[in-house]
Amino acid sequence: MLKQSFIRLASTDVEYRPFAEVPALLETPNVPGNVTVLHPGEYNRSDAIDLKPGDAVKTGQKLALFPESVAYVVSPVTGTVAGIEPFAGDFGRRYAAVTIEVSDEEEPDNQFTEAAASPSLEAAKNFLGCVPGMPDLSVFGDPDHPIDVLIVSGADSDLMVDTNKYVITAETAEVEHGLHLLREITGVDRIVVALPSDIVQGIGSLEAEVFGVSPAYPSANPRMIANAVLGEPIPAGRTLAEAGVAMMSAETVANIGKAFESGSIPTKKAITLIRKDGSKTMVSVKLGTPMGRILRDYGESLGEGDRLILGGPMTGSAVFSDTYPIQADTDAIMVQDSQAVSFVSDYPCINCGECIRICPTKVQVSMLVRFLEAGQYEDAADLYDLYSCVDCGLCSFVCVSKIPIFQYIRLAKYELSRLQAAEAEEAENV
Amino acid sequence: MFEQKKFIVSHAPFWHNGSSVAERNYNIIVAALPAALFGLTQYGAQALAVLCLSVSSAMIWELIANRATKRPETLGDGNAALIGLLFGMLLPAASPWWLVITGTFVAVIVGKQIFGGIGGNPFNPALIGYGILLISWPNRFDFNAALVNFEFGFDTAFPLWVAKYFGTAELDTFTAWNLLSGQQIGGIGSTFGLGLIAGGIYLIVRGFIRWEISLSYLAGIFVTAFLFNIANPDQYAGPFFHMFTGFTLLAAFFLATDDASSPVNFIPMLIYGAGCGMLTILIRNIGVYVEGTAFAIIVMNCANPLLDRIRPKAVGKVV
Ligand code: SF4
Numbered sequence: 200m201l202k203q204s205f206i207r208l209a210s211t212d213v214e215y216r217p218f219a220e221v222p223a224l225l226e227t228p229n230v231p232g233n234v235t236v237l238h239p240g241e242y243n244r245s246d247a248i249d250l251k252p253g254d255a256v257k258t259g260q261k262l263a264l265f266p267e268s269v270a271y272v273v274s275p276v277t278g279t280v281a282g283i284e285p286f287a288g289d290f291g292r293r294y295a296a297v298t299i300e301v302s303d304e305e306e307p308d309n310q311f312t313e314a315a316a317s318p319s320l321e322a323a324k325n326f327l328g329c330v331p332g333m334p335d336l337s338v339f340g341d342p343d344h345p346i347d348v349l350i351v352s353g354a355d356s357d358l359m360v361d362t363n364k365y366v367i368t369a370e371t372a373e374v375e376h377g378l379h380l381l382r383e384i385t386g387v388d389r390i391v392v393a394l395p396s397d398i399v400q401g402i403g404s405l406e407a408e409v410f411g412v413s414p415a416y417p418s419a420n421p422r423m424i425a426n427a428v429l430g431e432p433i434p435a436g437r438t439l440a441e442a443g444v445a446m447m448s449a450e451t452v453a454n455i456g457k458a459f460e461s462g463s464i465p466t467k468k469a470i471t472l473i474r475k476d477g478s479k480t481m482v483s484v485k486l487g488t489p490m491g492r493i494l495r496d497y498g499e500s501l502g503e504g505d506r507l508i509l510g511g512p513m514t515g516s517a518v519f520s521d522t523y524p525i526q527a528d529t530d531a532i533m534v535q536d537s538q539a540v541s542f543v544s545d546y547p548c549i550n551c552g553e554c555i556r557i558c559p560t561k562v563q564v565s566m567l568v569r570f571l572e573a574g575q576y577e578d579a580a581d582l583y584d585l586y587s588c589v590d591c592g593l594c595s596f597v598c599v600s601k602i603p604i605f606q607y608i609r610l611a612k613y614e615l616s617r618l619q620a621a622e623a624e625e626a627e628n629v
Numbered sequence: 630m631f632e633q634k635k636f637i638v639s640h641a642p643f644w645h646n647g648s649s650v651a652e653r654n655y656n657i658i659v660a661a662l663p664a665a666l667f668g669l670t671q672y673g674a675q676a677l678a679v680l681c682l683s684v685s686s687a688m689i690w691e692l693i694a695n696r697a698t699k700r701p702e703t704l705g706d707g708n709a710a711l712i713g714l715l716f717g718m719l720l721p722a723a724s725p726w727w728l729v730i731t732g733t734f735v736a737v738i739v740g741k742q743i744f745g746g747i748g749g750n751p752f753n754p755a756l757i758g759y760g761i762l763l764i765s766w767p768n769r770f771d772f773n774a775a776l777v778n779f780e781f782g783f784d785t786a787f788p789l790w791v792a793k794y795f796g797t798a799e800l801d802t803f804t805a806w807n808l809l810s811g812q813q814i815g816g817i818g819s820t821f822g823l824g825l826i827a828g829g830i831y832l833i834v835r836g837f838i839r840w841e842i843s844l845s846y847l848a849g850i851f852v853t854a855f856l857f858n859i860a861n862p863d864q865y866a867g868p869f870f871h872m873f874t875g876f877t878l879l880a881a882f883f884l885a886t887d888d889a890s891s892p893v894n895f896i897p898m899l900i901y902g903a904g905c906g907m908l909t910i911l912i913r914n915i916g917v918y919v920e921g922t923a924f925a926i927i928v929m930n931c932a933n934p935l936l937d938r939i940r941p942k943a944v945g946k947v948v
């Protein structure tokens with residue numbers, strides 16, 4: 200737990216830990232058991248889908264459940280499908296959770312092998328959409344919003360998380376190869392590698408522009424990096440892609456490199472395990488492994504009233520069950536002791552101004568939160584800069600009244616996106 | 630599968646820097662203690678009675694308000710005690726009990742609770758209590774009359790009163806050092822300048838008050854008093870005199886800095902602080918009141934919401 204210093208005349212500095220503390224990687228041996236992958240899309244048990252319990256799947260096999268959708272997941276293991284269940288993620292995101300019982304023999308799927316022989320954007324979109332790191336490849340090739348710059352981040356957005364710092368230093372050659380390939384298949388000329396400033400020296404030459412990210416949280420936040428690289432802020436409310444920026448983590452790029460080189464889709468993810476005592480372990484695990492198993496393998500106890508978090512301390516999400524599986528975009532899991540769990544309160548804002556002083560994007564948080572508490576999301580967006588917020592969580596971190604500001608912010612953005620989607624649909628139907 | 634263990638599920642962030650409303654209020658109370666204790670040594674048991682009654686009655690009013698409005702009890706956050714303490718520190722030591730209790734009623738109920746409790750008050754509650762009582766019973770707040778029965782080893786005239794009615798010629802005994810070390814009469818907790826400054830520095834260093842407000846307030850006092858002084862040195866006292874007497878220092882570090890009724894952005898804080906300081910001197914020098922601090926701050930409290938509209942442009946904002 201990070202505490203404020205006694206003297207706070209200068210504003211609280213929340214900083215990323217230095218590179219020297221990045222732990223070495225531990226390989227988790229493959230063990231039988233179940234893994235679960237989340238296939239995006241709304242699923243009901245009665246739906247007719249292209250997969251059923253009992254089906255055999257191979258390692259790296261693409262599973263596309265819904266005939267009319269392009270969404271898919273990749274099976275990280277060889278085994279038999281044990282069950283398919285509807286699954287609800289944060290903020291109403293819907294999935295079909297496919298549980299696979301792992302068999303002893305591993306058999307690689309070779310659909311991708313052919314495609315890998317001649318690397319193309321098409322092949323990447325078709326097979327590599329869920330490599331560990333989870334690239335959003337859909338942003339490439341959109342005629343309305345051409346991508347001018349691809350930013351590859353070797354800095355981890357959240358505090359305590361070291362996954363991408365680890366990858367960019369330990370797998371520099373793979374990242375390099377991935378960069379090369381991406382330049383070819385996407386046709387994007389400008390590639391920028393963002394690195395924590397304390398790594399920049401040690402990394403040698405990359406075939407790309409290098410950008411140093413300051414240790415002050417949240418400079419490694421994707422939007423903050425993009426703003427800094429572009430030299431001007433992306434207008435509030437526009438996505439990175441709309442501003443011509445594609446963002447990928449170093450791990451993603453390394454895995455794209457590995458995939459095309461080896462002809463098989465990588466299925467292991469590097470994860471920073473953040474323990475109760477604040478120490479960190481870097482582990483490599485099969486996608487789909489339940490969080491509980493990783494904790495058991497690495498000797499971290501988990502008890503009643505503890506908090507289990509997918510991601511880091513500032514922006515992660517707490518889960519209610521340790522069966523929750525590691526997904527392609529899970530960079531960290533964190534365990535918090537029940538003693539260390541911090542609570543929110545229902546106190547009103549006392550107008551201390553701490554949130555405003557710490558907000559990296561100069562949002563008038565204390566005013567914003569008044570609108571959000573009242574559910575006036577549109578006014579919040581129009582008058583008090585909801586969309587300037589980069590989702591760093593610092594305002595909640597410092598709030599003297601312990602208002603769940605960040606939760607209000609995320610909820611408001613989610614509700615507004617639903618409204619917009621509904622409006623768009625209505626407009627289409629007219 | 631049903632999971633037996635229950636985890637705590639809540640929204641990010643999962644860390645908090647550990648600050649709290651109670652921590653803030655208790656630290657402000659601690660910072661005010663040196664000045665308050667000095668007042669007790671100076672005025673003795675009577676001052677002790679006033680302070681105790683003020684703090685306890687403020688807390689009781691808060692409790693009554695909590696109960697009456699069926700809201701959670703908020704005594705633990707220390708805010709009611711703080712309001713009571715600050716209100717008591719403004720009073721003459723000889724204040725009667727009914728004055729104290731009426732004052733804390735106005736401060737806590739009218740000044741704070743009817744606006745929805747902590748954070749909702751548009752004015753500084755202690756000053757609302759003081760201001761309304763000052764208008765209602767002006768004689769009770771005439772420090773010369775109220776403290777006539779006390780014996781001190783120094784000039785027992787309220788310095789601002791002397792300055793207003795006798796001009797600067799009579800102010801020789803009020804050297805800056807005498808004023809700072811508490812050799813003047815005034816409110817129970819308003820006379821010991823060194824104690825107030827020490828408390829203020831503590832609060833600024835620990836980030837419990839906003840230094841911009843304190844400094845700009847003092848600057849406002851200094852500059853305005855200085856201008857009056859050079860315009861007419863015989864009639865208007867100099868800047869140091871004004872800085873170290875009356876409620877100036879108490880206001881600079883404890884009253885003007887009240888969270889809810891002051892702005893939070895940089896420029897607005899400067900305008901607010903300087904405005905409070907300027908108005909204080911205007912009222913002292915050319916207004917009808919001997920001490921204008923309370924009204925100056927209340928007036929600037931009104932301007933606070935307007936002032937805070939001067940805000941920096943959010944990153945990425947499209948105008
Ligand atoms: S509003 Fe809060 S979460 Fe958003 S950028 Fe500012 S501090 Fe971060």
Ligand code: SF4
Binds near residue numbers: 547548553565568601
């Ligand atoms: S930090 Fe919390 S209490 Fe302070 S101004 Fe911001 S929202 Fe209000």
